[in-house]
Amino acid sequence: MMPEWSRAGTGCGRGGGEMMKQLVWVGALVLAPLVAVSALERQAADPTKDADDPYEIPEAARERRNPMVRSDLALRSAQTLWKKHCESCHGVTGRGDGPDARLHEKRKGHAPRNLTNPKVQDNLTDGEIFWRISKGIIEEGNNVIMPKYEDKIPSETERWQLVLFVRELGPAAKR
Numbered sequence: 710m711m712p713e714w715s716r717a718g719t720g721c722g723r724g725g726g727e728m729m730k731q732l733v734w735v736g737a738l739v740l741a742p743l744v745a746v747s748a749l750e751r752q753a754a755d756p757t758k759d760a761d762d763p764y765e766i767p768e769a770a771r772e773r774r775n776p777m778v779r780s781d782l783a784l785r786s787a788q789t790l791w792k793k794h795c796e797s798c799h800g801v802t803g804r805g806d807g808p809d810a811r812l813h814e815k816r817k818g819h820a821p822r823n824l825t826n827p828k829v830q831d832n833l834t835d836g837e838i839f840w841r842i843s844k845g846i847i848e849e850g851n852n853v854i855m856p857k858y859e860d861k862i863p864s865e866t867e868r869w870q871l872v873l874f875v876r877e878l879g880p881a882a883k884r
């Protein structure tokens with residue numbers, strides 16, 4: 710005997726209740742994988758929600774000060790590294806006009822910013838520049854927006870010297 714509550718509302722009497730139950734089951738089986746897939750898609754579409762966002766720089770890293778003192782020697786050594794590693798994208802003077810910049814933009818959708826722009830410089834702490842050089846910008850799926858240099862330039866001293874050099878790009882371009 711069907712309990713009173715299951716009959717109410719369906720309006721289709723005995724066997725109808727059974728059929729409804731079956732329909733609900735089939736529906737659940739069909740829908741469950743769809744719901745799971747759409748949840749995955751939602752995650753992929755919102756990379757900023759990812760805990761290890763490649764653009765985010767931890768507070769402690771941002772606040773680090775450059776331990777290197779500005780000197781001609783430090784700047785010259787950094788310039789050698791800039792020519793070797795950075796110029797192809799960022800350009801000789803840092804305007805973001807290196808030979809690879811446009812190609813890079815086409816392939817990755819990101820062109821390097823103009824590092825000689827005082828607004829860009831003001832928005833960056835020394836610690837942030839150091840972090841960026843060390844960690845690069847590597848989006849999900851190993852999409853390299855900017856390579857990381859902590860392996861290619863393992864010396865922290867040399868990377869801090871590059872920070873000094875990046876700071877020179879603004880004033881140097883004005884000369």
Ligand code: HEC
Pocket residue numbers: 790791794795796797798799809813819820821822823829833838841842846854855856858871875
């Ligand atoms: C393959 C091209 C490429 C190379 C090589 C490269 N970068 Fe970048 N860099 C980028 C792109 C693209 C960005 C992201 C856009 C931007 O912020 O300028 C970026 C961002 C930066 C930023 C942060 C700018 C900001 O406003 O947040 C700094 C600083 C920087 N690069 C310095 C360097 C230095 C120093 C080197 C060499 C050791 C280097 N880059 C090598 C492409 C490159």
